[in-house]
Amino acid sequence: MSPGDEHGYTDTARTRLRLPEDPYAGSPRRGTRNSSRGLVTVVGVVVLLIAAIAFANRGDSPKDGGAKARTVEPQAAPTAPSGTKPVGTKTTGVPTGFAHTAQGAQSAASNYAVALGSTSMFRRDSRHALLQVLYTPDAAATLQGSLDKAFSAEFLARMGLDAEGNPPKNSTFVSRVVPIGTSVHAYADDKAEVAVWYTGLIGMAGSNSTDPVTSSWKTWTFDLRWSGGDWKIAADSQKNGPAPVPGDDKAATSDEISKATEEYGGFTYAR
Template sequence: MSPGDEQGYTDYGDTGHTRTRLPEGDPYGGAPRRPARRSSPRSLVTVVGVVVLLIAAIALANRNTDKPADRATTKGSQPQTSPTAPSGTRPVGTKSTGVPIGFAQTAQGAQSAASNYAVALGSTSMFQKDSRHALLSLLYTSEAAARLQGAMDQAYSAEFLATMGLDTSGNPPSGSTFVSRVTPVGTTVLQYTDSRAKIAVWYVGLIGMAGNTSTDPVTSSWKTWTFDLTWSDGDWKIVSDTQKDGPAPVPGDDKAATSDEINKAIEGYGGFTYAR
């Protein structure tokens, strides 16, 4: 760099001429004195393009004004899937023994009912006789509840409870926490009419004993629970239900939590009322 460059001059070689470059701003603090510029055609095109894109985006957003419709099929037709998404409608306003009830007589109401029924039937309440009977009477039709009660009592036998680390009343040992939770991931309508519905609930379940002396740690499983529902006495009731394994995703690389961490999570994190 030449001395002239340092002072704001440009040397034109042997011509004997120099060009003085005045500073753009006022060295005494005034505003810069620049000649006015007219907008170039390129700038004008850019502005117009942005406006057009903005108008198109607003028009596209306003197109989806239709209310969400229940995607369902009548009995006998090919089943259609209905991706889980919030409807904006409050699912229920009442609960009985901690279980949501009073769902809408719609396909969305049936999906909400099936999701919350899966949570209740997958809870620790099913491992204690009195609460199990209460759930059966609340969620199933009277005929189905009467048919299932004896079979359920045999299934939750003292021998079975012992394999889970529970006593004959379904209680865990002192200092341990028994975990049994169902978390719905999605639902789909397999069949629907105003009086009957067939809903599949895809869920992840947790079950096991959290405690320092536990030999049955809490594990997760993925299953699909299908409910045949009927509209009875102003709510959806279960006529029958079946379960199958999966679909299960590939396990991640998450580090397994300690028993104490699981225990604190179960005690510190509550559940939800699930809504379609």
């Protein structure tokens, strides 16, 4: 959710981008993009620090109970039929009711990354609803107030949004996470640690935008707990990369990005 200079783009990589003749691409945006992207990064770091502090000692708490998580060597886990039916329910628009298995944990982590990387996180009511659905009660209570402060009116304005998290007229705000793969780092009956490698999109598509949609590559690690008949997030952290070498793809115009955002919906991941 925080793409920007952390893309790992070098000056050489930037010179390979062929920008179209479009006000969206030709506006003097560099300074604004860097400042807003930097703020998004700061928000992400703050949230992760809060989560880390809140849950650093959970492993020693009696609440953990159950079997000790078994650390496993990370390995490729390609999507394949598991014999278990995919989830058939949604809560607040997010798939829920995942299998109580390692594959179920991977599917949950992937779907949760998609939800947390969406535009819903920029609106107060939908953000609160997501926290209640995706996180354990303790984690949700810890994060809600901190995230409300992080997503302040000033921060939203820097992203080109109004105080309610809405984009200007004739503009489309884009924030998406697209999982590339998952890896189970540890698993037990009541807990799992799953890493999701993903590419993210964020920015404003519009003729007057000074903050065009850009991409990033990150790895999002979720500390999951089996709670209330589903996997819930107890803590999470992110790191940059691994990022591939940028290609020679021609950058799309603002209209093309807006149209693609409207025409192509997100994915539901189930194994």
